[in-house]
Amino acid sequence: MLTPHDTPEPATPHPADAPPGGDPLARERAHLAASRAALRAMREDVESLDLTDVTANWVNAAVLNAQIEERIKSLADLSHTPLFFGRLDYVREVAADEEGTAPDGPYRAERFYIGRRHVHDPAGDPMVIDWRAPVSQPFYQASRTNPLDVALRRRFGYTGGDITAYEDEDLTASGDGAEATSRLLQQEIERPRVGPMRDIVATIQPEQDEIVRSGLSGTVCVQGGPGTGKTAVGLHRVAYLLYAHRERLARTGTLVIGPNDSFLRYIEQVLPALGELTVHQATVDSLVAHVPVTGSDPAPTAIVKGDARMAEVLRRALRSHVGRPTESLVVVRGSRRWRVPADEITTLIEELLARDIRYGAAREALPQRIAHAVLIRMEQAGEAPDDRVQNAVARDRAVKALVKEVWPPVDPAKLVLRLLGDADFLRAHSEDLLTDEERAALLWPKPYRGVKSARWSAADAVLIDEARDLVERTPSLGHVVLDEAQDLSPMQYRAVGRRCSTGSATVLGDLAQGTTAWATPAWPEALHHLGKPDAHVEELTAGFRVPREVIAYASRLLPAIAPGLAEVRSVRESPGSLRLVRAAEGALLPGLVEACHAALTHEGSTGLIVPDPLVEAARAALAEAGLPALAPGEETRADARLTLVPASLAKGLEYDYVVLAEPAAVVEAEPTRGAGLRRLYVGLTRAVSGLTVVHEGELPEELG
Known part of the structure; x- marks a missing residue:
């Protein structure tokens, strides 16, 4: 039951002008002011630390200074961000005093304020509990049917960083078990969004919280439709893991991988707002940027290059460089000559190949294996060689010359260059793996003389990354x-999997939003390529961002693009949030300008999503109408209200209001109709408050 302090209406937040005299809101504001003062004191304590003569050398001093600076930054008080957003009141029995009565009656309340970071007073007592602490979990999980010892849950409403309302939920109240809807929670979800993505720490739902707090050792795959908060869940999971396993992850590192730089700029402020400053962000392309990417592949070629079979082709091509000696090896030590027959060296090579260790590691092991064979002969002759002798033999000129001949160094980029430019070499190592048509698609139209002159594509860079790992x-x-994992090819999954081969992963995506020609058909297959076949798959089906009318309209495409997926059930009903506008012939651009003008009368951000070929014409029309538009990723600017978004870059972004241009053209801009419909599904589901579809031509028949 959600109850206000001064009115009987359920789920109504307590107003800021509550009656004076014992005003609970005034007490909460006082606690906020005291907590902010305590946070400033914590920061000042760190700033005042004297590190003179603390460390033994300048290296330790530099490391310690960097840690202190990072700690100071993490204790920054962001005035526009609520320091705490909720409160938990527990009721515990306490022992009666010697007169038979307890201090405050038979029970005493324990109270915890839940916020973005831990704050304590000068005595060390907590004033705000970090949302990731175990004691905070009931804030997200407690219910009337399972209160988890919580008597009352209080949520706070903020305006500009100041408490303006609060809302209480009595979890001890009797009733039929139906959970009431929190109006403050709803208001926070629907709060207009201008600029980069915000954290959702105040609005995490129970099913999301379970994923966020799952253990570090296991990999989790989250299938979530538009508006289910899967991206936010992944980012908050990183923040939680850094809290629960900070020492371990400080050694091993964490990484967030997004689909493009615009997306990374959109989410880059979430973790710093939660006090986490050390998480790196990257795209798959930047991870494998071993060569400059100046070319592109047609879809059939990119599909073959991204196929997992290419890993075996590369492995065979690399191992083909390993030869066999034709003559015995002679090592001279002083006045003695030690001979190792060619067949014995061949056996050593075969043993290393059978172990299937990396090419470079085997190449480094071979001289030691040969030296050990020489040492055995020395011992049989009565000598007593030690490890220093073995190392000396391994460095012998004759041994080094032999190893260079039978196990030569291989440059990964040159290996891929030869595969893509030499038809005979490619056929020799893919005879039973690829078809003639696939080999023809792989071969470059003309051979390139060297690595620097080649026009590498993004898919080529992934092949080079695979080859580097083989070495x-x-x-x-x-x-x-x-x-946005659904858009990765099997070879891209392998590239990511190498970066967490001894760690774990959180995989986020929506199969219905796969827009590449090689998009993931099913999560078990993707997780196999990632090297995490035992990962647990969770599906989020409750939508919190996209209005019910908008998601229902977009879901008409699901039978055509992802027939096995459940439709997202939006918890937000917003009548009038969907508008379909048919523009007169030749009046599409004026119709878009008019729709943008209407959207900008509302508070919050507006995104104009257009087919890629229409971007420049739309930009010119907006400028002529006095509506300059930003590009995706520029939303951090204070004047960010309208963003012009090519449909190919809309994935992962959100705007309060979206104007979508010509759905049929969005579909036609993709190489296949299936990919086009999935691209349209993405564009239709970027709106948080309202969607206007402006079209001159007919709508795709899948939309009914």
């Missing part, structure tokens, strides 16, 4: 978050 192991991180 030398890719370093692994402790945890990786992979967002």
